[in-house]
Amino acid sequence: MWDFSTDPGFQAELDWAGEFVREEIEPLDLLFPGNDEPYDRAGRVYREAVRPLQEQVKARGLWAAHLPPSLGGMGMGQVQLALLNEILGRSSWAPMVFGTQAPDSGNAEILAHYANEEQRRTFLEPLLDGRIVSTFAMTEPSGGADPGGFTCRAVRDGDEWVIDGEKWFASNYPHAAFVIAMVVTDPDVPVQRGASMFIIPQGTPGMEMVRGTGLGNEKLGEGAHGYLRFTGCRVPAENLLGDPGSAFAIAQTRLGGGRLHHAMRSVGLGKRALEMTTERIASRTTRGGRLSDQQSVRQLLADTWIQLEQFRLQVLHAAWQVDRSARTGDRGHARSARLHISAVKAATPKTLVDIVYRAMHVHGALGVSNELPLTRMWNAGPVLGIADGPTEVHKDVVAKLLLADAEPAEDRLFGSEHIPTRLAAARVKYAELLAGETVVAR
Numbered sequence: 001m002w003d004f005s006t007d008p009g010f011q012a013e014l015d016w017a018g019e020f021v022r023e024e025i026e027p028l029d030l031l032f033p034g035n036d037e038p039y040d041r042a043g044r045v046y047r048e049a050v051r052p053l054q055e056q057v058k059a060r061g062l063w064a065a066h067l068p069p070s071l072g073g074m075g076m077g078q079v080q081l082a083l084l085n086e087i088l089g090r091s092s093w094a095p096m097v098f099g100t101q102a103p104d105s106g107n108a109e110i111l112a113h114y115a116n117e118e119q120r121r122t123f124l125e126p127l128l129d130g131r132i133v134s135t136f137a138m139t140e141p142s143g144g145a146d147p148g149g150f151t152c153r154a155v156r157d158g159d160e161w162v163i164d165g166e167k168w169f170a171s172n173y174p175h176a177a178f179v180i181a182m183v184v185t186d187p188d189v190p191v192q193r194g195a196s197m198f199i200i201p202q203g204t205p206g207m208e209m210v211r212g213t214g215l216g217n218e219k220l221g222e223g224a225h226g227y228l229r230f231t232g233c234r235v236p237a238e239n240l241l242g243d244p245g246s247a248f249a250i251a252q253t254r255l256g257g258g259r260l261h262h263a264m265r266s267v268g269l270g271k272r273a274l275e276m277t278t279e280r281i282a283s284r285t286t287r288g289g290r291l292s293d294q295q296s297v298r299q300l301l302a303d304t305w306i307q308l309e310q311f312r313l314q315v316l317h318a319a320w321q322v323d324r325s326a327r328t329g330d331r332g333h334a335r336s337a338r339l340h341i342s343a344v345k346a347a348t349p350k351t352l353v354d355i356v357y358r359a360m361h362v363h364g365a366l367g368v369s370n371e372l373p374l375t376r377m378w379n380a381g382p383v384l385g386i387a388d389g390p391t392e393v394h395k396d397v398v399a400k401l402l403l404a405d406a407e408p409a410e411d412r413l414f415g416s417e418h419i420p421t422r423l424a425a426a427r428v429k430y431a432e433l434l435a436g437e438t439v440v441a442r
């Protein structure tokens with residue numbers, strides 16, 4: 001059954017979240033616009049402003065909604081999560097206030113599955129409560145999209161592993177209490193079977209930050225994405241998560257949901273750009289009329305609405321695919337969910353860039369100035385085309401899954417849609433009907 005409506009009880013929660021984000025959290029975006037600040041647990045802003053807001057979210061029962069109730073979350077399915085993320089996407093502080101910020105959300109899922117009792121107490125519990133933040137380190141400076149090129153190695157030495165190598169763009173490292181790192185432990189097999197996942201507490205000797213890299217709109221040297229170097233860094237054997245060689249399976253659990261969260265947060269940003277576009281063209285006057293009197297400007301607004309609506313439905317459908325796959329455990333459903341997640345991931349940057357660009361354009365100089373949030377919102381598009389894997393890699397997944405069951409045409413020269421061939425078959429099928437008539441079609 002198809003149903004595009006939202007359960008009234010859940011809609012009430014979304015309405016509460018929408019107002020809470022606008023009234024309580026968006027002002028923080030304005031006061032503290034640095035990408036880094038939401039993660040600084042020692043900071044006054046976190047203690048005095050964010051923590052009390054987090055308590056309100058917890059009291060409302062919307063804290064860490066991506067996690068199961070056994071971990072203090074809501075156990076929401078992906079469709080409900082998507083609808084919540086659409087609201088959180090409006091603000092860069094909101095995911096932090098709601099306990100769903102990356103990479104902590106994914107790291108918590110990994111720890112929930114693989115950590116031992118002590119690690120749960122030391123790392124998972126404070127992470128779930130929002131008292132600490134964490135980092136995920138997989139990408140290396142020599143290449144991220146191709147893990148086959150990873151060279152950061154760990155060698156077993158008695159009860160310890162010794163790590164040497166480098167990692168790159170480990171988000172939030174400067175404030176992180178620990179790192180979850182993917183490291184090659186068996187270089188003799190393909191990396192998909194030869195990499196393992198480790199917990200490395202901040203301050204472990206041999207782990208250092210070469211520098212913090214920022215995004216284009218941040219000051220040089222101030223970014224929160226850590227370029228990490230490991231030199232004879234020793235971690236206890238129990239800090240290995242899961243089995244040796246299982247890092248890829250672990251990473252996949254973590255990345256799938258995150259891609260949908262980012263996509264739906266992009267819908268939230270896109271909606272904001274749509275609202276700004278509509279408001280601007282209804283307000284601005286030119287040549288004695290409103291901007292919206294110009295047909296080309298109305299076309300632009302329609303293009304934005306259509307593109308956003310198509311993408312929103314695509315993301316919700318992908319979320320539904322994931323929920324169905326989790327419910328049925330069916331392998332075909334799981335494969336279909338993978339296809340839809342990669343398709344959504346590939347479509348996200350272009351959708352956001354197009355929509356925000358149109359909003360910038362109708363605002364004229366103001367649109368590209370630092371007095372509106374549009375250039376910042378636009379920057380999220382190219383970033384989302386890289387983070388969690390480049391667009392090309394995801395399109396490749398889509399194509400491979402589509403081709404997996406593809407059969408060559410019986411008629412390899414002209415294919416199965418060749419009109420003369422089909423017409424001949426149709427004439428045979430309806431021979432009686434056609435008997436006695438002059439057939440004119442060729």
Ligand SMILES: Cc1cc2nc3c(=O)[nH]c(=O)nc-3n(C[C@H](O)[C@H](O)[C@H](O)COP(=O)(O)OP(=O)(O)OC[C@H]3O[C@@H](n4cnc5c(N)ncnc54)[C@H](O)[C@@H]3O)c2cc1C
Nearest residue numbers: 136137138139143144145169170171386387388389390392
């Ligand atoms: C904001 C942000 C946060 C990030 N956070 C983290 C994090 O917390 N932890 C972490 O480990 N990493 C993180 N990353 C890194 C991210 O995962 C990598 O940047 C990404 O996997 C791409 O790797 P790369 O930058 O080395 O690009 P490359 O692998 O060098 O790819 C560059 C380009 O080459 C092309 N290309 C590459 N492979 C293919 C292919 N198979 N087919 C066709 N074209 C291809 C594409 O155009 C691609 O964009 C983050 C990145 C960003 C931007």
